[in-house]
Amino acid sequence: MSPKSWIAAAVGALTFASFPVLGGAAHAAAPQFKPVACVGDYKGVDLKVRCGNLIVDETRGDPKSRRIKVAVAIVSASAPKAGLPPVVYLHGGPGGSALKALPRMLKSKASREYVAIDQDWIFIDQRGGGLSDPNLDCPGTNLTDAGPPSDKDAQGIVACLKAFQAKGVNLSRYNAVEVAQDVQDLRKVLNLPLIDLFGGSYGTRIEAAIQTHAPRGVRAVVQDSPWPPEADWTVGGPAMVSSSIDIVMAKCAVVAECAQRYPDLKAKLAVVAERFLAGPQTVGGKTYTADDLGGYLMDASYFTAGVLPRDLWKIIQGDLSPVQDFVESRDYYSEGQFMTHLCKEEIPFEARADVAKGTESDPVARLMVVSMQRLHDVCAGIDVGAISKVEQQPVKTAIPTLFLAAEIDPGCPPELTRAASKGYQGSQVVIVTNATHGVSRSSPCVRKMIRSFFEDPTKPVDRGCLPAADEAMKFTYN
Known part of the structure; x- marks a missing residue:
C-alpha cells in the first residue's frame, strides 16, 4: 500500500466511527484514530499534514479505564519511495512536545534535508504532554x-x-512502557506493517522501551543524542x-x-x-x-x-x-x-x-x-x-540502529552511547566532533546519514563528511 493510500484508508475507515466521551464509563476497548484539525500555523508549509488523536485506554486491560487522547500529525513525503515505511518521531524531555514545534520544524531548511522526503513522518505528542489529553x-x-x-x-x-x-x-500509566504500547496501537490503527523510529534525547529512551517491550513491525531505528535505560x-x-x-x-x-x-x-x-x-x-x-x-x-x-x-x-x-x-x-x-x-x-x-x-x-x-x-x-x-x-537493564536487540552522539553533551555524553550500543547487534555509532545535543539539528552530514540509513539500514553510513577529531571549535565572540 502506498503512503498516500494507507493514510486515506485509515482516515476513511474511521471517519464515521463512533467515539466515546473521555472519562465515560462505556467505551470500546480497542484503540481508535479520530481525524482532527491541525493546531498551529502551517502557512508556508508545502507538505501535506493530517492530524488526529489516537484514542486508547489510560490503563490497558481495565474495563473501567477512562479513555485518553494521544495527539498525532502525519506528514506526507514530498517524493515517496516505494517500499520505505513511515518514520515515527519520538520527542525528548520527557515532558516535551513534537506537535507544538512541528510547523516551525517543517519550515526549517535543516529539517527539510531529511524529514518527509521519501518517507512519511508521523509525529506524536506522548501521552501526558503537548497537545495530548490529559496534559x-x-x-x-x-x-x-x-x-x-x-x-x-x-x-x-x-x-x-x-x-x-x-x-x-492514573499516574502509573504515563511512562516509556505505555508510550511504547501507544506506538504499537498507532501502527495497528493506521494499518502499518512496518515502521521506522527516529528519537531525540529522551525520545531515544522511548525507543529503547519499544525495542525491549514492543518491537513488532519496527524495521530500523535512529537515536539522536541517546539516553540509555541503564x-x-x-x-x-x-x-x-x-x-x-x-x-x-x-x-x-x-x-x-x-x-x-x-x-x-x-x-x-x-x-x-x-x-x-x-x-x-x-x-x-x-x-x-x-x-x-x-x-x-x-x-x-x-x-x-x-x-x-x-x-x-x-x-x-x-x-x-x-x-x-x-x-x-x-x-x-x-x-x-x-x-x-x-x-x-x-x-x-x-x-x-x-x-x-x-x-x-x-x-x-x-x-x-x-x-x-x-x-x-x-x-x-x-x-x-x-x-x-x-x-x-541494557537493551539487547537485533533491530538495525544508528546512534548519533555529540562530543559535548551534559545529559547524554558519548561514553554512554558507546557502552549501550554493545547490546545492539550490528549497530552503527557516530560521535560528532564539536557537536552538542541534538546533532541532526546542527550537522548536514548527520542529516545525510539519517536518510541513507533509513533507505538501507544494512549498509554502513558514509562518515566522510564528518569533522576531524582534532578540528578546532568555532566560537562566537559578539
Missing part, C-alpha cells in the same frame, strides 16, 4: 533537566500531581555537566582568539561557583541562587557551546544576563509528565545521598546537587505504581 502540566512551577530550582517548585509539582490523581488520572540521571549527573563545560573551556584554550579574550576560564568559573554555593547573589536588584547558575550551565552546555566562553566571561565579570535569560525561560516542560517518567524509570534506581558523591572538589558540579536531589524528593511524594528492574 500533566503544572502551571506556576519550574523544572529543568537539573531538577526543580527551588523547594517551592518541588512541592508545587507534588501538589499538582496529587491533584491530577484526585481527578482520576544510565543514571542524578548520580553522576552533576559531574557530567561539569565535564561538558570543561571540554568547551579546553577547546577555547587552544583557539588563540578565544584563549586571549577569556583567559583561565576554569579557575575563574570555579571562584564564581564557590561564591554562589556560599549563598544567593544579588546583582542589579535581582537575586540568583546556586540552583539558577547550575541550571543555566547545564542548559547552556546542551545547546550553545559556541557562545559559552563568551557568556561565562560575562558571568565572571558580574554580568548575569545569561543566567537571567535562562531563569525567564525555564518553564518548557509538562512537569507532571516529566516526573511520572523519571519516578518510574530513573530515580528509583538511584540513591539520593549518592548525588553528591564525587563533587566534593568540583564547585561547578556541586551547583547542581541540591536541585537534582529535589527530583528524588518529588518522587518520594507521589505514587507511580510498581517499579520494575527491567527498566534499568
